[in-house]
Amino acid sequence: MAFKATRIKDIPTQIKDQKLVARRRRQIVDASVELFMAWGFHKTTTRQIASAAGISIGLLYEYISTKDDILFLVCEAIHAEMHAAVTEALDRTEQGVHPLAVAIREYFLVCHRMSDHIVLIYQEMHSLPANWRSKVMENEEKITDLFVNVLEGLMRKNDLPELEKRVVGLAAHNISVLGHMWAFRRWMLSNRYTIEEYIKIQTSFILTLMSNSQGPSLKDTISEREGK
Amino acid sequence: MAFKATRIKDIPTQIKDQKLVARRRRQIVDASVELFMAWGFHKTTTRQIASAAGISIGLLYEYISTKDDILFLVCEAIHAEMHAAVTEALDRTEQGVHPLAVAIREYFLVCHRMSDHIVLIYQEMHSLPANWRSKVMENEEKITDLFVNVLEGLMRKNDLPELEKRVVGLAAHNISVLGHMWAFRRWMLSNRYTIEEYIKIQTSFILTLMSNSQGPSLKDTISEREGK
DNA sequence: GTTATATGATTGAGCGCTCGCTCAGTTCGA
DNA sequence: TCGAACTGAGCGAGCGCTCAATCATATAAC
Numbered sequence: 125m126a127f128k129a130t131r132i133k134d135i136p137t138q139i140k141d142q143k144l145v146a147r148r149r150r151q152i153v154d155a156s157v158e159l160f161m162a163w164g165f166h167k168t169t170t171r172q173i174a175s176a177a178g179i180s181i182g183l184l185y186e187y188i189s190t191k192d193d194i195l196f197l198v199c200e201a202i203h204a205e206m207h208a209a210v211t212e213a214l215d216r217t218e219q220g221v222h223p224l225a226v227a228i229r230e231y232f233l234v235c236h237r238m239s240d241h242i243v244l245i246y247q248e249m250h251s252l253p254a255n256w257r258s259k260v261m262e263n264e265e266k267i268t269d270l271f272v273n274v275l276e277g278l279m280r281k282n283d284l285p286e287l288e289k290r291v292v293g294l295a296a297h298n299i300s301v302l303g304h305m306w307a308f309r310r311w312m313l314s315n316r317y318t319i320e321e322y323i324k325i326q327t328s329f330i331l332t333l334m335s336n337s338q339g340p341s342l343k344d345t346i347s348e349r350e351g352k
Numbered sequence: 353m354a355f356k357a358t359r360i361k362d363i364p365t366q367i368k369d370q371k372l373v374a375r376r377r378r379q380i381v382d383a384s385v386e387l388f389m390a391w392g393f394h395k396t397t398t399r400q401i402a403s404a405a406g407i408s409i410g411l412l413y414e415y416i417s418t419k420d421d422i423l424f425l426v427c428e429a430i431h432a433e434m435h436a437a438v439t440e441a442l443d444r445t446e447q448g449v450h451p452l453a454v455a456i457r458e459y460f461l462v463c464h465r466m467s468d469h470i471v472l473i474y475q476e477m478h479s480l481p482a483n484w485r486s487k488v489m490e491n492e493e494k495i496t497d498l499f500v501n502v503l504e505g506l507m508r509k510n511d512l513p514e515l516e517k518r519v520v521g522l523a524a525h526n527i528s529v530l531g532h533m534w535a536f537r538r539w540m541l542s543n544r545y546t547i548e549e550y551i552k553i554q555t556s557f558i559l560t561l562m563s564n565s566q567g568p569s570l571k572d573t574i575s576e577r578e579g580k
Numbered sequence: 581g582t583t584a585t586a587t588g589a590t591t592g593a594g595c596g597c598t599c600g601c602t603c604a605g606t607t608c609g610a
Numbered sequence: 611t612c613g614a615a616c617t618g619a620g621c622g623a624g625c626g627c628t629c630a631a632t633c634a635t636a637t638a639a640c
Contacts, residue, residue, distance in 0.1 A: 368614065
């Protein structure tokens with residue numbers, strides 16, 4: 125849904141054979157992901173990308189028309205992989221003890237496995253032209269929405285207390301970002317926590333947070349003097 | 353404390369007058385922050401920086417020796433400003449209704465004011481040479497430690513239940529990252545929440561989380577089958 | 581079955597340009 | 611008059627991208 129401007133297929137190519145386009149672009153993306161993670165987008169040359177993908181620069185430019193195109197393909201590929209992994213993981217959610225705990229666990233493990241990719245997105249998203257950047261951001265939002273669905277499903281089954289829509293929305297954001305946090309603060313966190321410990325503590329946090337949050341309305345809870 | 357390798361003063365300069373060095377470097381940093389936020393580090397040229405700072409390229413290179421130096425100066429300046437703002441804000445914490453709520457509020461407002469700077473750090477930190485990058489990361493950790501202090505102070509006064517040190521540490525990370533989240537997801541969040549609403553909901557989350565977290569030990573809470 | 585032909589895929593030397601950085605020279609102030 | 615502060619034309623290297631030429635293969639002609 126949402127047939128907005130730019131899809132992968134909209135990136136023009138000189139090559140006719142669509143199967144070949146898909147295969148070569150996969151080579152290009154795979155090579156680029158490795159290089160970008162090691163050197164960053166700007167310090168990686170198109171020549172490096174071409175040779176890592178096993179093709180010539182000339183041929184590279186038959187499949188894309190700009191270096192930026194490659195970054196966009198990379199971002200899309202990462203999000204596709206992320207989205208697939210998360211939905212697939214959330215399907216396994218049902219059979220768990222506490223379904224939300226299982227969902228968090230599966231998601232955090234995806235973040236653990238793909239932490240380099242997550243960091244890459246945080247780093248390089250801003251190097252994209254504006255219209256593509258918002259595409260990437262929409263992808264990010266889609267993953268957050270997966271958690272909105274999980275939470276609302278649980279509320280419907282009375283596994284969680286009913287909460288305002290906007291409160292649920294923010295809780296979903298918190299869950300996705302706390303997953304990312306394991307990626308972009310891993311150098312600090314992995315000294316003190318294993319991924320399993322991290323999952324355990326954060327899960328306990330999120331569960332108490334979701335099941336004890338005071339009722340549907342948060343009006344006049346804590347902060348007095350509303351700084352206008 | 354910690355007299356590690358690189359301090360600002362260690363970045364060499366050809367100029368003798370230390371006062372002048374400080375003044376000119378302030379010009380350079382101020383100009384660079386603006387340019388980096390608008391164009392990013394890599395797309396900003398040294399010529400642009402020099403002319404935005406009101407000096408010639410030649411002179412620019414009397415005060416630094418590499419473009420990377422500028423990025424480092426920028427990161428240090430932002431962290432210094434952040435750290436100052438947060439400590440100053442936390443001092444005002446005492447007189448509040450619930451001290452933790454006030455601390456969170458003040459911190460989130462700092463993140464709100466400096467959101468462009470925060471995003472800049474997330475973007476460009478990775479462009480730094482490794483040894484400087486870890487300097488920047490240490491700075492990030494220092495800000496997290498401020499919250500560890502706040503939380504431990506409250507626990508000592510029995511305003512919060514006693515919790516394991518590692519649980520407190522992670523809670524502190526969560527608070528700092530949820531502040532950053534307002535910065536790097538502002539484009540999604542500010543459609544649905546004002547900063548005051550964001551603060552209100554997140555505060556309510558964090559408070560219930562801190563006051564209801566089950567006792568000092570989190571052993572055998574939720575997740576069963578430890579995926580080894 | 582062999583040769584000619586057309587079409588698409590592939591190559592890589594090299595163009596044009598930009599950028600980080602330098603240095604011979606100038607200005608300024610004591 | 612001398613040293614410190616400052617200028618900016620220009621060097622050299624590297625980069626994104628192109629294009630004339632080559633290779634591969636499928637089809638056509640005989």
